[in-house]
Amino acid sequence: MLITILVVFVVSMSLIAGALWGLYGKLSKNTEGFLIALAGGALIVSAVLELIEPAMEDGDVLLPLLFVFIGALVFTGLDFYVKEKWSSKSGGAGLLAAITLDGLPENLALGVALITADPLAVAALSGSILLSNLPEAAGGAKEMKDDGRSKRSILILWTGTAILLSAAALVGYFFLENVSKDILNNIRCFAGGAVVASLAIEVFPKAFKEDKYWIGLATALGLIIAFYLNSLS
Template identity: 50%
Template sequence: MLVIAVICATSGALILGAVWGIYGRFPAKLEGFLVAMAGGALIVSVVAELLEPASQKAALWLVLGAFACGSVTFTAIDTWIDRRVGEDSGGGLLAAIVLDGIPENIALGVVLITVEPIAVLALAGSIFLSNLPEAAGGARGMAQNGWGRGKVLGIWALTAAVLSAAAVLGNQLLSPMATVPLAIIQAFAAGAVVSSLATEVFPKAYKQDQELAGIAVAIGVILAFALHHMSATLSN
């Protein structure tokens, strides 16, 4: 039951964000602020939830190699999307969520096996915090570039389903003892996240809210770090 609840919360954020992006009428500055805040949360996730745990499971060279592969893979896909459908199409944010979300949700599914329920909810909260505004920005970009609302919503719903399946597979097929494969998955996700922050998340946020983007990032870091600290405290 806990697995289903957590998966619904994290993947459901993508659908809620898509609905917000397609039908919502929020000021551009507010959207930029929220996207920047999500980027701040992802900074914490990269280090605390992905790289640090990965470095404890596998050799450093393997972790850094997987990290580099994640960065290169995202950059290649993002560049291809920009050239084919345009930089402001929202496709870059979708690619970021998929490349980050699949390994992240696989890892989340494994974590659900051993961690205390309250600690898992704190981790899920951090993922929710980053997914919601990213999905809103991506969906809005697609809608503004001529994609039909139904098609955009369907794409994000399909993405949520894929990420949910990744969490279920991680929970059912991977053992917490499979440390090296899990470390590679986590490091790959971290590399994809870092590149997405540099090319998609922060540039978009700054373009929409130049004055408060830095403060929004700091707030995101504070909230995500608090959730991470709560998760670590409750799991010990």
């Protein structure tokens, strides 16, 4: 249990660290793009090996894949609403909302994955979420500062988001422990679909915009790291 709480804490607190980085540090566009692509490569592996594939081990293929599609559909719809109805009017707040929509299924999945897995088995998932949180929070906080928000209010917003995402992971771990395996599998696949959609809509386009062709190598490196961490379990 202690390791679980520690993993959740480190992953979610990376949002606060990223916000501090964006407010007080220097973040080059190339560095941001490279880190985002690195996280994206790791998330590809994590979504498949930690979320989707385990749900298909019992032989049922169609239902898990349906929930993958539903997860992608829900994330896409919510992300569309944020960008079209909110982001254009509120700058960095729209990015904050998009990160929250992305982070909720990711952290819920992290909590669910920790129920039956050794901590090393989810190292790739937690590590890739951490890597993606840092540059995304840094970019979002910097954009909010440029929009005229005070540094104090920005830190309060990102701290609240970190607490919310921590709660999602802990809910996944503590309150879904006794539910049926089928329900856990459906949750994993839903989260996996949401992660895949976030990669296509948010992660790789932003990484390419910031770092151009180096993101190919960064994505491959993230994939290699995730596969290696998964092999340790």
